[in-house]
Amino acid sequence: MTADLVSVRGVHRRFGSGPASVHALRDVSFDVAAGTMVALVGRSGSGKTTLLNVVGGLDRPDEGTVVVDGTEVTALDDDGLSDLRRSRVAYVFQTFGLIPVMTAAENVGVPLRLARVPTVERERRVELLLDLVGLADHAAQRPDELSGGQQQRVAVARALAASPRLLIADEPTGQLDAETGLSVMALLRGVVESEGVTVLVSTHDPVMMELADRVLRMHDGQVSC
């Protein structure tokens, strides 16, 4: 049996206080095996994004623990969380999250620069990743010169740049048409297959659910398998 890369236990997260407070996550517990693709599905407001942010160390739970790749995320300080995201966890955002003033190649190179990878190696890896996502010919183009699907491919390439163990994708096809979304899903599936990366993805897309190894359903802040 494959070891778990992500282990979430008894996580609670509330926003606000008093009667107006929102209980976004309620006693959430689950595990994600390494090298698998797990889809997190649920209606808007069910707590998917909050859960992904807690797993990726962008948010802290009020209670519970999160362990990623053997590291208890909830015990890390601010710099430790940044280190985690640099080396082991990568994000793909619904709105792509590319830096608008940088070219596709430069955006892909951002994690490598954060890791202070030597220039030659960085350029080689960027070229490889753009080729992987089918955008080798678009390296010098800026985000506003690319289509939505191309931008999301660049975002995936950037997420893979630092060879993360876990890739968190928050509704990566939310702003794409069905065909483009499918190609992005296929890309993520391919990444799982070829790179052995664990992917935790939130989605409404039934196709994505079909491509996932496992589907976690969220409802009112709680997870059910």
Add this chain to the structure above:
Amino acid sequence: MLRLLARRARAQWPLLAALLAVVTIGATLLGTCALLVTRTAGRAIEVVAARAAPDDVKVTAYNVTVRGADAASVAADSRDVLTSALAPFPATTATRVSSVNRSLPSAPRVDGLPAETYLSGLDDLPARATLAAGRWPRAATGRAAALEAAVLEPTARLLGLAPGDRVRLGAELSVDPAPPLDVTVVGVARPLPGAGWDRDPLAGAGYDLHFEGQNPQPVHAYGPFLVDLADLFGSGSLVGRLEVTARPDLSRATRRDLDTVTGNISGADRRLAGALGDRVRIERVESPLPDTIGRAREQQRVTAAAVLALAVLGCLLTATALALAGRLTAGLRTGEHALLSALGVGPGQFAAAATVEGGALALLAAALAVPASSALHAGLTHLAPLSGAGLATGPGVGAAQVLAVAAGAFGLAAVLVVLAVRRAAPPADRRHRRDLLARSGADLLLVAFAAAGWWQLAAQPTGSGARADAVRVVAPALVLAAGAALALRVAPPALRAADRLARRARGLAFPLAATEAARRSHAMAAGLLVGLACAAGTFGIGLDATWDRSQRDQADLSVGTDLALTLAAAPRTGDGAAVGAATGGTVSPAADRGIAVGQWIGSAGDPPRLVAVDTARAGSLLRGRLDGDRGWAGVGAALAPPTPAGGLAVPAGAVLTISGTATGAAPVAVTPRLLMQDATGLRTACDGEPLPLDGTTHRLPDCAPVDGLRLVAVALPILPAGPVDPGSSAVAVTLTVPGTAPGPAPWTATSAPPAPERLVAPAAAATGTPAGAELRMTATASLGGPENAARTLVATAFPDPGPVPVAISGRFARELNVHKGAPLSVAIGTTPVALNVAEVLPSVPSAPGAAAILADLDTLSRALVAAGNLDFPMDAWWVGDPAYPDAAARATGLHLGTVTTRAEEAARLAGSPPRAGLPAALRLLVPAAALLLLAGVVLHVTFDLRARAVEVARLRGLGMYRREIRAVLLGQHAGVLLPLVVAGAAVGALATYAVAPLMVRSDTGAVPVPAVLPVWPWAAEAVLLALLLAGALLAVAAAVVAQARRADAAHLRVAS
């Protein structure tokens, strides 16, 4: 719509508060400048009038030839005309009357010339002279009583008069002469300097032995006999001059009253003529008051033009800040605008809403700016230089201020409305191209306007009276705006170069910061504001320093030395030592007067000037900026004589004697004139009586009242003492100076012009004897010709200097087209002196901008002496490097004349009431520029960071540390700010060099002399730039830290 605006205002109050603050700042600046050019300027005229010297505001009625019977009524009517012209100001009047000349039979008859005298009456005599003996004359008690009179010291000495003496004055020398009358001398007086004695027929000298009044032949004139004014009127004497001077009390002057009085004075001449009718032959009213007020108004106009130029600059800065704020506001409201458009709100409704919002902002800003500008103006007037100029005032509101504030607030609000209305934009690529074209066109237009404005500034008339036009007022702002716009074009390439460089780095922070700085489309308004504010601030400091330097340069050149004491009366032996003791500085006698150069007497009222001092000490004495690396010591060395005059030392109190012989049958006499020199270089002539050359020894008058004198020249006019013998006579004269020995320098003898051939073989030699030093002078005189024909033997302790080396001013060289080495001839009095041009200077000290000559006074005097003229051409004492802080007061206490100092002149130029507005406005502009720059930076950074909050959160998601994010954001903003600040400073520096000198004018409104030297005060500029950078970076840092702290999942949630 109104409800929407109200709700939006509640929701966006911080934004509206920022807009309101910017509009209020601009309107306050305008209101304050309006107060400076109206209220302060008007008050300045009043202060000028209140502080004016009495002689600058007096009004004098001159009446010539008044019958004795009419004199009293003419004086009374003249007083009435003057006091009514000066109404509503109270005025004091003083009357000075001089009779026509009378014969003076009791005077000793010398040279066969008749003696004359005159009566004078002054109703404020004790204020114009001091009593040396006796008492002031009182009105005669009865018709038969002799008039009481006082005489001046020289008159008393020459006529042998003392209190108690009775003198008979002969009949009047007029067509209908008044009979002789007797006067009793009751006092001996000494004229006070600056007390109007220049209006006396003999200028207060007490005598003139070659008076050439209305007679073809000169006479010996003595006087005046100062009598009580009523006595003079009652004596029946024909009045030659009757002057009534009125001095108004302007301590509570108002502009309106001054205007009234100025108008009255211009019509006073006509009213006086009407009042006096045919009781006087000539009548005239003169007053320097209109000129004094006119000069102040001219200065006020010059200052107002400069202040308005600064106000325009401030307004431009505010408009730029507002354009930035408007763009940011429009950006923030994009979503709202799109929503409302989708709901059917049309462009007209948007425009109406923007107008209502802008109008409300303008109203509120104006309501705040009126009291703010009043308070700021009042505060400014309590600071230097306005407070020093007597312009401190409390807060007040004026119509011009309210108008300026309202116009400013609504004008600036219009910028907001225009920006709001312009929101509907075509597609991005078309807009980009169109904007690019528009910007290029606007830049070119701006540069063209700036060039035209600069040309207008440069083409201003050099003389006074240049009126400021709109182009000149806006020119500085245009130049700075054009410079800032061009500098803005330079910044992007520099940032792109930094971006290319940064891409090679391994880390992310620097490349990301450089990339963001270089590639993100920055708000042009923000860049323009930073560049323009920086340029305006640095230019303001540069202009202030340039203006201040120019005032000091003008003061240096205008006074010419550290302290000048312009003599009110002829200098006396020992004065130099007194001036030296009072000031503790380097003291030199100085000549400073108009002259004729050959046939050239210059233009009207602007004759060529002669300035002569002891140039051997020019380094200590002369002031004023020279061109290149020349110094006054070097210039002076080229003019100074090679060796000082030697001569014979004369102990104090020494009794000099003279004896001589002459061959031939006819008796011969000489009238010895000795030239004594003191340690300061002052030369005074000591005149002896005519002495027969009969072999006997004659005692000379006391020529050495003080120690330290040297006899440097002797002039011996040789005259036949009896019937003229057409033959010749060998003359030998020996002058004995006891208690001294001759120096090694030989004496030179010459026959003075104009007829040197009438004296042949002149010789002089000094020898030592047991009794002292003997100066033996010999010549053979041709005795034919007129009795007083010139036969003057001159013996000097120095050789004839030949042509006197002089330095001439650039204007002199241009107007006469002369160059170095050119010979010149000038007339000093009636004596022609040959000159040789040794140097050409930009200007001569104390003669700024004039066609002037600088000479060594010693050399000039030697040339005059060699020509037989022993008069020392002296008009002032010049003092360099005075040792005492109160040297001016101590010199004034000597009562020798009027004291002017370089420091006082500089203070007057820089701090005179009509001119103090400019530095005050500059002190307003620089902080305003800094404030607007900081406000702009804060606004821009805050809005920029808010707009990029999601991007920053994503960077956190990518694993960037908070400190890295801070570094990126700081680096990015610093990377944009720094080149803009540097470019703005460069524009400010260029404007300081190109525009500031053109904005500085003299106190008459003319181009200053010497030429204005642009000053870039490195220390002050560095402090300003450091403060601006520090303030801006601090604001950026605060915003960045707050943004980095907030960059978390919440923003990602929003984005997703």
